[in-house]
Amino acid sequence: xxxxxxxxxxxxxxxxxxxxxxxxxxxxxxxxxxxxxxxxxxxxxxxxxxxxxxxxxxxxxxxxxxxxxxxxxxxxxxxxxxxxxxxxxxxxxxxxxxxxxxxxxxxxxxxxxxxxxxxxxxxxxxxxxxxxxxxxxxxxxxxxxxxxxxxxxxxxxxxxxxxxxxxxxxxxxxxxxxxxxxxxxxxxxxxxxxxxxxxxxxxxxxxxxxxxxxxxxxxxxxxxxxxxxxxxxxxxxxxxxxxxxxxxxx
Amino acid sequence: xxxxxxxxxxxxxxxxxxxxxxxxxxxxxxxxxxxxxxxxxxxxxxxxxxxxxxxxxxxxxxxxxxxxxxxxxxxxxxxxxxxxxxxxxxxxxxxxxxxxxxxxxxxxxxxxxxxxxxxxxxxxxxxxxxxxxxxxxxxxxxxxxxxxxxxxxxxxxxxxxxxxxxxxxxxxxxxxxxxxxxxxxxxxxxxxxxxxxxxxxxxxxxxxxxxxxxxxxxxxxxxxxxxxxxxxxxxxxxxxxxxxxxxxxxxxxxxxxxxxxxxxxxxxxxxxxxxxxxxxxxxxxxxxxxxxxxxxxxxxxxxxxxxxxxxxxxxxxxxxxxxxxxxxxxxxxxxxxxxxxxxxxxxxxxxxxxxxxxxxxxxxxxxxxxxxxxxxxxxxxxxxxxxxxxx
Amino acid sequence: xxxxxxxxxxxxxxxxxxxxxxxxxxxxxxxxxxxxxxxxxxxxxxxxxxxxxxxxxxxxxxxxxxxxxxxxxxxxxxxxxxxxxxxxxxxxxxxxxxxxxxxxxxxxxxxxxxxxxxxxxxxxxxxxxxxxxxxxxxxxxxxxxxxxxxxxxxxxxxxx
Numbered sequence: 159x160x161x162x163x164x165x166x167x168x169x170x171x172x173x174x175x176x177x178x179x180x181x182x183x184x185x186x187x188x189x190x191x192x193x194x195x196x197x198x199x200x201x202x203x204x205x206x207x208x209x210x211x212x213x214x215x216x217x218x219x220x221x222x223x224x225x226x227x228x229x230x231x232x233x234x235x236x237x238x239x240x241x242x243x244x245x246x247x248x249x250x251x252x253x254x255x256x257x258x259x260x261x262x263x264x265x266x267x268x269x270x271x272x273x274x275x276x277x278x279x280x281x282x283x284x285x286x287x288x289x290x291x292x293x294x295x296x297x298x299x300x301x302x303x304x305x306x307x308x309x310x311x312x313x314x315x316x317x318x319x320x321x322x323x324x325x326x327x328x329x330x331x332x333x334x335x336x337x338x339x340x341x342x343x344x345x346x347x348x349x350x351x352x353x354x355x356x357x358x359x360x361x362x363x364x365x366x367x368x369x370x371x372x373x374x375x376x377x378x379x380x381x382x383x384x385x386x387x388x389x390x391x392x393x394x395x396x397x398x399x400x401x402x403x404x405x406x407x408x
Numbered sequence: 409x410x411x412x413x414x415x416x417x418x419x420x421x422x423x424x425x426x427x428x429x430x431x432x433x434x435x436x437x438x439x440x441x442x443x444x445x446x447x448x449x450x451x452x453x454x455x456x457x458x459x460x461x462x463x464x465x466x467x468x469x470x471x472x473x474x475x476x477x478x479x480x481x482x483x484x485x486x487x488x489x490x491x492x493x494x495x496x497x498x499x500x501x502x503x504x505x506x507x508x509x510x511x512x513x514x515x516x517x518x519x520x521x522x523x524x525x526x527x528x529x530x531x532x533x534x535x536x537x538x539x540x541x542x543x544x545x546x547x548x549x550x551x552x553x554x555x556x557x558x559x560x561x562x563x564x565x566x567x568x569x570x571x572x573x574x575x576x577x578x579x580x581x582x583x584x585x586x587x588x589x590x591x592x593x594x595x596x597x598x599x600x601x602x603x604x605x606x607x608x609x610x611x612x613x614x615x616x617x618x619x620x621x622x623x624x625x626x627x628x629x630x631x632x633x634x635x636x637x638x639x640x641x642x643x644x645x646x647x648x649x650x651x652x653x654x655x656x657x658x659x660x661x662x663x664x665x666x667x668x669x670x671x672x673x674x675x676x677x678x679x680x681x682x683x684x685x686x687x688x689x690x691x692x693x694x695x696x697x698x699x700x701x702x703x704x705x706x707x708x709x710x711x712x713x714x715x716x717x718x719x720x721x722x723x724x725x726x727x728x729x730x731x732x733x734x735x736x737x738x739x740x741x742x743x744x745x746x747x748x749x750x751x752x753x754x755x756x757x758x759x760x761x762x763x764x765x766x767x768x769x770x771x772x773x774x775x776x777x778x779x780x781x782x783x784x785x786x787x788x789x790x791x792x793x794x795x796x797x798x799x
Numbered sequence: 800x801x802x803x804x805x806x807x808x809x810x811x812x813x814x815x816x817x818x819x820x821x822x823x824x825x826x827x828x829x830x831x832x833x834x835x836x837x838x839x840x841x842x843x844x845x846x847x848x849x850x851x852x853x854x855x856x857x858x859x860x861x862x863x864x865x866x867x868x869x870x871x872x873x874x875x876x877x878x879x880x881x882x883x884x885x886x887x888x889x890x891x892x893x894x895x896x897x898x899x900x901x902x903x904x905x906x907x908x909x910x911x912x913x914x915x916x917x918x919x920x921x922x923x924x925x926x927x928x929x930x931x932x933x934x935x936x937x938x939x940x941x942x943x944x945x946x947x948x949x950x951x952x953x954x955x956x957x958x959x
Contacts, residue, residue, distance in 0.1 A: 166825075200845070215921055215928045216925070216927055216928065219920075223863065223891075228859075238421075253419075256419070267927075269926065275929070279421075293501055294496050294501055294507035295495040295496055295507065296842075296848045296849070308852075309848060309849055309851075309855070311852065311855065312849055313488070313489065314487050314489050314490075314492045316486075316506065317488075318504070318591070320423075321428060321429065321595055321745075321746075322597055323597060324597035326420075326422075326423050326749075327421075327423065330428065336488055344856050345858070346861055346865075349857075354863050354896075357863050357889045357891060358889055359892070360887075360888045360921055361932070408750075408751035408752065497834075498833075498834055499838060499842060499847065501847050518823070523819070553819065553822075555814050555815035555818060557811075557815060559812060561808065561811075561812040562813065565809065
């Protein structure tokens with residue numbers, strides 16, 4: 159049975175028609191919802207955060223609030239707190255722990271003199287994000303206002319972004335089977351609220367900042383204090399700034 | 409307490425404790441490596457005119473095809489949303505090495521491998537379509553694509569086009585497997601992976617595994633079919649295996665020496681990992697049993713004149729050891745890269761399930777599946793040379 | 800006309816290759832049509848992603864109302880708190896997420912937290928906490944008695 163040109167055309171036509179119909183249905187699914195707060199202009203903000211480790215008391219309010227606000231599954235962390243203990247100024251070999259991410263505080267552990275402090279961590283919302291660079295389909299991205307987000311309707315769950323993040327802030331959400339991480343409470347900050355973690359911090363160790371807002375205290379802060387980002391050698395242009403970050407912090 | 413915490417030593421960032429890329433991601437580069445390696449062996453005859461390996465030409469192509477058909481399966485099983493994998497074709501992110509997978513795979517499958525096999529077999533396909541019986545006859549008829557022209561002029565065109573396809577197939581094979589090396593090599597966050605040598609190491613270890621696979625399969629099928637093994641062919645293949653192995657080993661040693669010499673911040677953490685959690689798979693399996701021993705044995709066959717039986721024994725042994733060694737290499741790269749913390753302060757363990765979606769059982773099935781496919785292909789398109797003597 | 804003869808020869812003897820090219824062309828056209836229809840129209844507007852994703856995330860429900868919302872109704876407590884040591888602590892830091900209550904006060908009636916548990920979260924002495932921060936060993940400090948027996952949570956300093 160030789161396939162005639164006619165047969166070929168007929169079969170191709172049917173194929174194209176059916177796939178187009180399926181494609182249109184898929185497009186409908188992906189359409190997305192309308193603008194939540196229409197007054198928000200993405201071009202007028204450039205979000206960042208300032209953390210002062212000297213103020214952090216390791217209470218874990220931020221971890222619990224984030225879990226509550228964002229339905230973070232147990233055992234995974236969009237934000238977490240690390241406790242560093244540096245003995246005899248040996249900052250190349252700190253002892254670090256983060257029991258359940260600091261969710262339930264920190265049990266007493268160190269009795270000796272040595273330097274101990276807390277470091278809250280979250281997604282650094284890097285301006286040159288390596289996780290965004292490696293996403294094969296464009297499911298994770300930097301918004302025009304500087305927040306790195308994940309499109310959980312589009313993410314394949316390949317986990318390349320999780321491998322590419324130098325800071326360990328990403329995980330695979332077992333409920334959605336997509337990559338997940340801190341969203342800087344994007345749903346809150348675009349409505350004029352602050353992030354959940356900043357809202358509940360009792361000592362203002364964490365403060366949300368908007369670099370494009372000329373009145374934001376961060377500008378004065380960056381001018382008058384010593385600040386560092388995590389792993390600056392990675393050149394990710396992280397936007398979470400730590401005041402007086404100790405050399406032992408990883 | 410995190411369920412995986414007992415396997416943690418030192419400090420891991422909380423989200424790092426669980427490994428993200430499983431044995432299936434070890435298997436994927438292994439499979440595409442076999443494809444690329446088998447194809448390079450086939451191209452040795454077609455492009456580089458190494459006539460001695462001709463008996464394995466068609467077999468190598470079918471081996472490549474059998475493994476290539478299985479290659480996307482470990483990835484699909486691994487994805488959180490396999491039904492969305494088509495997005496890689498719709499909106500490939502040009503800065504991501506992974507995004508090129510779909511296109512490179514499709515290019516290699518359709519334009520290189522299928523075309524080359526089709527063009528090489530076309531004369532027989534047309535003959536079998538005309539003289540065959542039953543279900544098989546219909547398969548051959550479809551494969552002719554409606555054209556029964558096997559005149560000398562048509563076959564001459566096939567030969568020219570086939571040569572050209574093999575020619576572009578060589579860089580395509582390098583791309584098919586090299587990009588996987590780049591996926592790892594370009595991750596600056598991971599010092600075990602980040603290296604410009606990674607794509608090159610992957611390609612050479614792919615060639616080693618592909619050549620070994622075809623050599624073993626040829627020996628095995630000859631034994632099963634009670635046909636005499638062409639020793640001139642085997643000796644030549646073994647020689648190429650030896651050369652490629654030496655280059656591969658040199659590249660890996662270069663990486664190691666460079667790493668130890670520069671001694672950057674990651675060295676103590678990585679060194680500790682290799683001496684503890686990765687000791688068996690890296691030092692014992694990959695380096696000693698998997699590389700030094702086969703290279704020594706193969707080297708022996710080049711220096712000393714050995715009997716046919718001795719050479720066959722060595723080839724079979726080194727072939728098997730090589731296949732294990734290259735699997736160990738992929739394991740050491742993929743799993744090894746996730747066993748240490750990016751804080752360089754701790755280590756975790758890999759808990760591999762058995763009958764889970766990404767467990768050992770699916771990995772075993774996916775490794776055996778290409779042989780099932782190969783069996784079907786060999787029945788459909790027999791690759792055996794016309795001039796064969798009974799054993 | 801050597802080229803013409805060569806072409807004629809190709810079309811006669813290379814016809815099977817043309818069929819292959821045709822198949823590939825059909826597949827390519829089908830793929831391009833699918834692409835056109837399936838990819839969301841505004842994909843790529845702000846970068847290589849679906850802008851609808853930003854809207855999806857913004858549509859999330861807010862769980863913590865934020866202290867300004869609390870203070871709008873509870874101005875007397877806010878007044879007291881603003882004069883004491885807990886002035887800069889948000890209401891929901893202790894009272895938990897109460898956006899639902901702010902939206903419809905009757906629907907969710909917040910329970911007062913148990914001070915015996917709550918206060919220790921911050922104020923239990925720990926070698927790791929910064930030295931400037933007020934912390935006590937609660938067992939020695941109060942002997943297990945609830946903190947609000949002596950301290951008022953909104954103005955915790957005793958005597959002022």
